[in-house]
Amino acid sequence: MKVARRTQADRTAATRAALVAAGRKLFAEHGFAGVGTETLVREAGVSRGALYHQFGDKTELFAEVLADVEGTVTQSLVAAVPVDGDLVTVMTSALEAWLDACENPEIQRIVLIDGPSVLGWARWRAICQPHVLGLIQAALAQAAADGGMPPLPVKPLGHVLLAVADEAALYLNDAADRASAREEIMQIVSALLRALVTPQ
C-alpha cells in the first residue's frame, strides 16, 4: 500500500507531532536522561535522522514537549477558573485545577523536575511564561487594576505564587495521606491569598 502524497508541511507536522507525543510519554515515565533517542524514535515510528533533522538535538525536542504540556495544562486551568470572581476565588480554583492536573506525571516530571535542569531556569520559565505563569500574572494584574489587591509588583509575585503551586504539587505526590495533605496545603495557600488581598 502506497502512502498518499503529502505536502512537506504535512510530513514535518506529522513527524514533529509523533516525536512530541513520544517525548511526553517517555520523558514522563523515565525522565529526560532515562530515555535514549533510539527508544524515542521507535516509539514515534520515525528514524533518528528525522529527530535530528526536525530538532537540533534531544534538548530541543524536550523544550517542544515542555511547551506542549504547558499548553495542555493551561487549557485545563482556563476551563476550571470562573471568568468573574475575586482574586482569592480565582486563585483557589486555579490551584485546585493545577493540583488535579499534577496527578498526571507528565506535568510533575517534565515541567517541575526535569525542566529547570535540562533547559536551565531562565529558559524553563520563559517557556512557562506564555502559559501558566502568564495566566497567574494576568489574574494578578487584573486584581491590581480593580483595586482587589494592594499594589505589589505583579511579575515577582506571579513567580512566587507559581513556585508555591509547584511545591504543593510535588509535596502532595509524596505525601502518605494525599487527601489530608491536600487539605492542609489548601488551608495554607488560602490563608496566604486572603492575606494578600487585605491591605495592612
Add this chain to the structure above:
Amino acid sequence: MKVARRTQADRTAATRAALVAAGRKLFAEHGFAGVGTETLVREAGVSRGALYHQFGDKTELFAEVLADVEGTVTQSLVAAVPVDGDLVTVMTSALEAWLDACENPEIQRIVLIDGPSVLGWARWRAICQPHVLGLIQAALAQAAADGGMPPLPVKPLGHVLLAVADEAALYLNDAADRASAREEIMQIVSALLRALVTPQ
C-alpha cells in the same frame, strides 16, 4: 618521598573529601550532566576506581555533595538569624542570608536546579530536611508554640516557604536589575509573612 603511614579511616576520609570538594566545584560550574567522572577524579587527584569504591555511582557522590553544600548554607543561616525575635524578623533575616548565600552558584545549580532532577524530589527534600528545611520548620514550630502564629500545619508550611525562598533566589539571579528585584521580592515576602502571623 614516601607518604606517611595512614589509617584506613584517614585514607577514606581524604578521598571522600577530595571528591566532594571537586564535585562542589565542577557540578556548580557545569551541572551534573556536564561533568564526567574522568574530569571529576582528575580534579580530586584520585582515580575512577576510588570514586566507584567510595560511592556506588556518580549519583551517590552528587548526594554527598548536596548534603555538604546544605550544611554550609545552614551554618550561614544560623549565624545570620537573631536567636530571639518574632517569626517575621527571624524569617526575614533568614531570607536575606539565604539570598546572599545564593549568590554562590554552588547553591543555585547543585541545590536548586540539579538536585530534584538527579535525585528525585523525595530524596532531594529528604537531604534538605536536616538542614535548611528543618531550620524553617523549627522556627515555625516555635512560633506556633509561643502563640506567635495561628495554628497552621508546620510541615507543609515549611515546604511552601522554602519553595518561595528557592524561587526568589533563582528569580534574582536572572533579573536584569538585581537590586530592585530583591527589594520587590523582600516586599512581597514580608507582606506574606506579616499576613501569616496575623490571625484572621
Add this chain to the structure above:
DNA sequence: CAAGGTTACATACAGCCTGCACGTAACTTA
C-alpha cells in the same frame, strides 16, 4: 612480628548513547 584477611585503590574493557556525515527519497518549482 609474621601470615592471613580485609579494605582501599588502579585499570582495562564492554556496552550504551549522542551527534554528525553522507547518501537517498519525497516533494516543489520553473
Add this chain to the structure above:
DNA sequence: TAAGTTACGTGCAGGCTGTATGTAACCTTG
C-alpha cells in the same frame, strides 16, 4: 520533466558510565 530543495535513513566516531579483575595498603590474630 528536470533541477533544486526539503525531509529522512544509516553507519561511524567519540565520549561516558559502570564493572571486573588485579594490586597495594592496612589490620588482626596467633
